[in-house]
Amino acid sequence: MKKVFTRPKSLTGKPFHYCPGCTHGIVHRLIAEVMDELDIREKTIGVAPVGCAVFAYEYFNCDMQEAAHGRAPAVATGIKRVHPDKIVFTYQGDGDLASIGPAEIVHAAARGEKISTIFINNAIYGMTGGQMAPTSLIGQVTTTSPYGRQVDQAGYPIRMSEMLATLDGAVYIERVSVHDIRHIARAKRAIKKSFELQIAGKGFSLVEVLSTCPTNWGMSPLESLDWLKDNMIPYYPLGVKKEAE
Amino acid sequence: MAKVLMKGNEAIAEAAIQAGCHYFFGYPITPQNELPAYMAKRLPEIGGCFLQAESEIAAINMVYGASGAGARVMTSSSSPGISLKMEGISYIAGSELPCLIVNIVRGGPGLGGIQPAQSDYFQATKGGGHGDYRMVVLAPSTIQEAVDLVMDGFDIADKYRNPVMLLADGILGQMMEPVEFKKREAIDLAEKTWATTGHKGDRPRNIINSLFINAKELEDHVNKIYRKYEQIEKSQVRVETYNCEGADLIIAAYGSTARIAKSAIEMADKAGIRVGLIRPITLWPFPRDSFKKWAERDHVKSFLTVEMSKGQMVEDVSLSIEGKKPNYFFGRTGGVVPTPEEILGEIKKVMGGTRG
Ligand SMILES: Cc1ncc(C[n+]2csc(CCOP(=O)(O)OP(=O)(O)O)c2C)c(N)n1
Ligand code: SF4
Numbered sequence: 183m184k185k186v187f188t189r190p191k192s193l194t195g196k197p198f199h200y201c202p203g204c205t206h207g208i209v210h211r212l213i214a215e216v217m218d219e220l221d222i223r224e225k226t227i228g229v230a231p232v233g234c235a236v237f238a239y240e241y242f243n244c245d246m247q248e249a250a251h252g253r254a255p256a257v258a259t260g261i262k263r264v265h266p267d268k269i270v271f272t273y274q275g276d277g278d279l280a281s282i283g284p285a286e287i288v289h290a291a292a293r294g295e296k297i298s299t300i301f302i303n304n305a306i307y308g309m310t311g312g313q314m315a316p317t318s319l320i321g322q323v324t325t326t327s328p329y330g331r332q333v334d335q336a337g338y339p340i341r342m343s344e345m346l347a348t349l350d351g352a353v354y355i356e357r358v359s360v361h362d363i364r365h366i367a368r369a370k371r372a373i374k375k376s377f378e379l380q381i382a383g384k385g386f387s388l389v390e391v392l393s394t395c396p397t398n399w400g401m402s403p404l405e406s407l408d409w410l411k412d413n414m415i416p417y418y419p420l421g422v423k424k425e426a427e
Numbered sequence: 428m429a430k431v432l433m434k435g436n437e438a439i440a441e442a443a444i445q446a447g448c449h450y451f452f453g454y455p456i457t458p459q460n461e462l463p464a465y466m467a468k469r470l471p472e473i474g475g476c477f478l479q480a481e482s483e484i485a486a487i488n489m490v491y492g493a494s495g496a497g498a499r500v501m502t503s504s505s506s507p508g509i510s511l512k513m514e515g516i517s518y519i520a521g522s523e524l525p526c527l528i529v530n531i532v533r534g535g536p537g538l539g540g541i542q543p544a545q546s547d548y549f550q551a552t553k554g555g556g557h558g559d560y561r562m563v564v565l566a567p568s569t570i571q572e573a574v575d576l577v578m579d580g581f582d583i584a585d586k587y588r589n590p591v592m593l594l595a596d597g598i599l600g601q602m603m604e605p606v607e608f609k610k611r612e613a614i615d616l617a618e619k620t621w622a623t624t625g626h627k628g629d630r631p632r633n634i635i636n637s638l639f640i641n642a643k644e645l646e647d648h649v650n651k652i653y654r655k656y657e658q659i660e661k662s663q664v665r666v667e668t669y670n671c672e673g674a675d676l677i678i679a680a681y682g683s684t685a686r687i688a689k690s691a692i693e694m695a696d697k698a699g700i701r702v703g704l705i706r707p708i709t710l711w712p713f714p715r716d717s718f719k720k721w722a723e724r725d726h727v728k729s730f731l732t733v734e735m736s737k738g739q740m741v742e743d744v745s746l747s748i749e750g751k752k753p754n755y756f757f758g759r760t761g762g763v764v765p766t767p768e769e770i771l772g773e774i775k776k777v778m779g780g781t782r783g
Contacts (some may be wrong), residue, residue, distance in 0.1 A: 225625040227496070239634045244528045245623035248636040250518050253488040256480065260492025260500070261623065263476045264450065268625045286488070289481035 190214035192223045194243045203403020205360045205393040206234055206302065210241055211359075212370045213273070216335070217244070227261050227267040229254040233275035234308040234395075252283025255290035258297045271298040276317040277307045280342050283362055285377060287346070287388075293353030295384040298376040301342065304393040305414060312398030316340045319417055339417060343390045347424035354379050354387035355424040359415060363394070368420075385426070392418055395423055407420040430605040435460035435570045435595065438606050440469070442499050442577035445608050448476030448527065450500040452489035454482055456508045457541045458532060458597040459531035463503065465677065475561030480654035487515030487528075490675040494524040497622030499581055503529035505597070506547050507538060509555075516590055517556030521637030523652065525584035527577065528562075529593045531600035534762040540731035542762020543597030544723050545682060548739035551594050559649045561590040563663065564710040570604040576708070583663060583766060585616045587655050594710060596735060598683040598764065659712055666714035669684045670696075671721055676777060677743045678720070679732040679754075680699045688733055702734040702774055703727075710740065718747035731756040731777055733770055734761075755782050 189195060192214035198207045217223045223244050230238035232251035239246035249257040254272035262270045269357060279287050279301050290297065304349050305312040306324055314324040317339050322329040331339075347355045354376060358369035369391055376387040395408035401409060433441070440462045443451075451466040470477040478487035486502050493500040504512060508529045519526060530551065534544040546701040549555075551564045565580055567573035573595055578646055584591040623633045635742065639645035667685075670692055671677055680688040695702045705721065707714050729752050731740040741756045748754060757773040759765045776782045 194665075224628045227623045227625060229492070236638060239636060243632065245494060245626055245633045246635070247623055248634070248638055249491070249523075250514055253484065253491075253515070255765040256485040256488035257492035257495070258492070258500075259478070260450075260489035261496040263478065263489070264493045264498040264500075265624060279582065285481050291441050291483065338737060424650075 183250045192243050193216035193241055196240050200234065200239065201239060201397045203394065203396045203406060204234070208360045209368060209369070209391050209393065210238070211302065212366070212373050215241065215370065216374045220377055220381065221373065222269045222377065222381070223338050225267070226271065227265065229258045229261070229270070229272040231272070231274040231278040233271055233278050235273055235275060235302065236309065236366050252278050252281070253286055254278065255283070255286040255295070255297070255299065255340040259295050260294070262295060262297055266296070269377065271300060271377070273300045274302065275308065276301070276303045276305065276315045280340050281317040287342070288349070291346050291349045291352045291386045291388070292354070294381055296383060296385055299388040299390055300373060301390040302393045303390055303418065304395040306395050306398050308398055309396045319413055324372060339356070341418060343388065343423045344358065346388060351386050352424050353385035356422045357392065357418060357420050359384040359392040359410065359420055361394070361410045430607045432603055432605050433570065434461055434572060434603050435599045435601060435724065436531065437465045438570050438574050439503070439577055439593065440465035442574040442608065443581070444469055444473065444475070444529065446499070446578040446581045448499045448501050448581060450493045450498045451475070451477045451502065452480050452486040452493070452500070453502050453504060454480050454508060455485050455493065455506045458533055458600050459503050459505050459529065459542070462529065462531070468563055474494050479714050483511035484515065486737065487519070490526050491515055491519050491522070491524060494519065494526045495522065495623050497619045497624050499585070501527040501529065503531065503575065504726060505533045506529045507613060508537050509547060513550070513556040517558050517560060518637050519590045520556070520560035520562065520652070521558060522616040523588040524635065525577050526590050527580050527584060527593065528590060529595070532594065534598045534760065540762040542595070543683065543764060544681055544735045544762055545596055546736035546739065546760060547594065548710065548734070548736060551592050552713070552743070560652065561589070561711055563589065564594050565591065565714070565780070566657045566708060566710050567595050567599060568612060568682050568706060570599060570602070571606045572708070573599060574606050576606060582616065584615050587659055589655065589736050594681050594682070618738055663692050663718070664715045665708035667706040667708060668721070669704040669706065669760060670701070671705065673726055674701045674703030675726065676700070676702045676774060677721055677730050678702060678736065679705050679730055679740065679772070680704065681710060683741065684733055684735055687765055687767055690767035691774065694767055694771045695774050699741045700774060700778055707740070713743045713747065715747040718744060719749065722748035722751040727752060731773060733765060734758045735765065736760050
C-alpha cells in the first residue's frame with residue numbers, strides 16, 4: 183500500500199503536549215515538513231521560546247536551544263554568528279516576541295540577521311493561563327482584561343509584521359493563518375520561503391502565523407477557528423508585508 | 428615575549444583574543460568602553476565576530492547562543508549593565524555553558540557613578556541572578572594578573588562548563604601598566620560534544636536547556652552542578668598572602684584596594700607595626716582555609732577588611748575566621764578610593780584599641 187501521510191523526519195515523534203485543537207501543533211508540523219523538503223534537518227539549529235512552545239526542543243528533531251523569555255532572536259544571533267553556514271530559526275509566541283522581546287526581534291531584523299522567525303500570534307498568553315497579550319484585540323476578555331481590553335487603559339494591539347516590515351534588514355515578512363486547509367497550505371509556502379531565503383544567505387525573515395488558543399479563549403476548537411477568521415484577520419490582515427527584490 | 432605598555436581594558440581584550448576567544452557581544456558603558464572598542468578593531472582582522480548588541484540583555488543572550496553553539500565567547504560591562512545580564516547569567520549557569528563575563532565595577536546603587544568601586548561583590552559571589560548557582564569570580568590586582576586570569580578563566584569555564592566572571596574595579600580598567608602575554612601550554616580540555624553545531628546525522632541531537640519541569644529532575648540537575656562546585660572549591664582557590672608571618676594585624680583586601688593596602692603596610696612597618704595581607708584572588712571559591720589558618724595563629728590579634736564598598740567581602744572574612752579574632756572594617760564607596768594614609772590611620776586605631 184502506498185503511504186500518503188507520515189510523520190516528518192524533522193519531528194521526534196514525542197506526542198505534543200498542546201491542548202486539543204491548539205494550532206501550535208499544526209505549525210510545528212509545517213516547519214518540520216519544510217525542513218524535510220529542503221533536507222536541512224541535520225544542519226538546522228532551532229531556538230525555543232518561553233511560552234506554550236517552550237518544549238519545542240523536544241519535538242523538533244534537530245539541535246535546539248531553549249532561550250529566556252523574549253530573547254530567542256539574540257540567542258539565534260549568537261548561534262548564527264558562530265555557524266553562518268547552518269540554518270537557524272526561532273519559534274516565538276506573541277508575549278515572547280511582542281511584549282517582553284521587541285528589542286531583540288527589532289534589532290535582529292534591523293541587523294539583517296540571517297535567521298528565520300516563526301511568530302505565533304494567538305492574541306493571548308497561553309502558558310500562564312490566559313492573560314492579555316500585546317496582540318489581544320480591543321474588547322477581548324482575558325484574565326487581566328476581565329472587562330475586555332480597554333484602549334484608554336491598555337492601548338492598542340501591536341501589528342508586529344507591519345512594524346518590522348519598515349526595517350531595511352528584513353527581506354521577507356508575511357502574515358499567514360492556519361484556520362483552514364487553504365490557509366495552512368499558504369502558511370507552509372511562507373515558512374518554506376523564509377527558510378529558502380536563509381539558505382540563499384539573504385537576510386532576516388519572519389512569518390507571523392495567526393493561531394488559536396481554544397483553552398484560554400474559552401471556546402471549542404471549531405469556534406476558535408471561526409473566531410480567528412472573523413475577529414483576528416480583520417485587525418491583522420494577511421499577506422506579504424515586505425519582500426526585498 | 429616582551430612587555431608592552433597597555434591600558435587595563437585593552438590588555439584584557441588582547442588576553443581574551445590570545446586565549447582563543449573570537450566572539451564578543453557587548454553594549455557600551457563607562458568605564459569599560461576601551462575593551463569593546465579594542466575587540467571591534469581586532470576581531471574582524473582574525474576572522475572573529477564583534478557585535479554591539481542592542482542591550483546588555485541581548486548581549487548576554489548572544490553569549491548564551493554562541494557558547495551553546497560551541498564557541499569560546501565573552502562579554503564585558505560595568506555594574507548597571509551587569510545587573511541586566513543577571514537573568515542571562517542564571518540561564519548560562521543552569522544550562523552549563525562556559526563563558527567569560529568582565530565587570531569593570533563602578534559605584535552604585537542605581538546609576539551610581541563612573542568612578543571605581545567594589546560594591547558588586549555580593550552580586551558577583553552570592554548569585555545576583557535567580558536560582559541555585561555559582562560563578563567563579565576572579566579578582567586581579569594588577570593588569571598583568573588580569574591578563575593571566577583572563578586566559579585561565581576561559582579554561583576554567585570550559586573545564587567546568589560554567590560562567591566565570593573577571594571582577595575588576597575601574598582603576599584597573601583605566602590605568603596603564605607593562606604586561607606580558609605569556610605563551611601558554613595548551614591544556615587538555617574535553618571536546619564540546621554537547622554543543623549545537625548541527626548534528627550532521629552523525630550524533631544524537633544536542634539540546635541546550637535549563638528547564639526541568641519535574642521537581643526531582645531539577646533537584647538532580649542542580650545537585651549535579653553542585654558536585655562540580657565542590658570540585659571547584661577543592662581545586663581552584665587562589666590567594667596571595669603577604670607579610671603575614673609574625674603580623675599583629677592582617678588586612679583582608681582584593682583588587683586595587685589590596686595594592687593600596689600594601690603601601691599602608693609598608694608605612695606601618697616603618698612605624699614599627701607589623702601588618703600582613705591576605706588577598707583573595709578567587710572571590711568565589713573564597714580562600715576560607717587561608718583566613719582560618721592565620722586566624723588560629725597566636726601572633727595575629729585582629730583582622731581589618733578594607734574594601735571600596737560599605738562592607739561586602741567582610742562577611743566572608745568573618746565567616747572564614749569563625750570568630751577566632753575580631754574583624755574590623757574600613758571602606759570608602761561611591762567611587763572614592765581609600766588612601767594608604769587613611770588605611771594606616773585605621774591600622775593604628777585597631778592596634779591602639781580605639782576601634783569599637
Ligand atoms: C522573565 C519571565 N517573565 C515571565 C515569565 C512567565 N511566562 C511564561 S510564558 C509567558 C507568556 C507566554 O505567552 P506567549 O508568548 O504569547 O506564548 P503562548 O503561551 O501563548 O504560546 C509568560 C509571561 C517567564 N517565564 N519569564
Ligand atoms: S494554552 Fe492555548 S496556546 Fe497553549 S497549548 Fe493550550 S490551546 Fe495551545
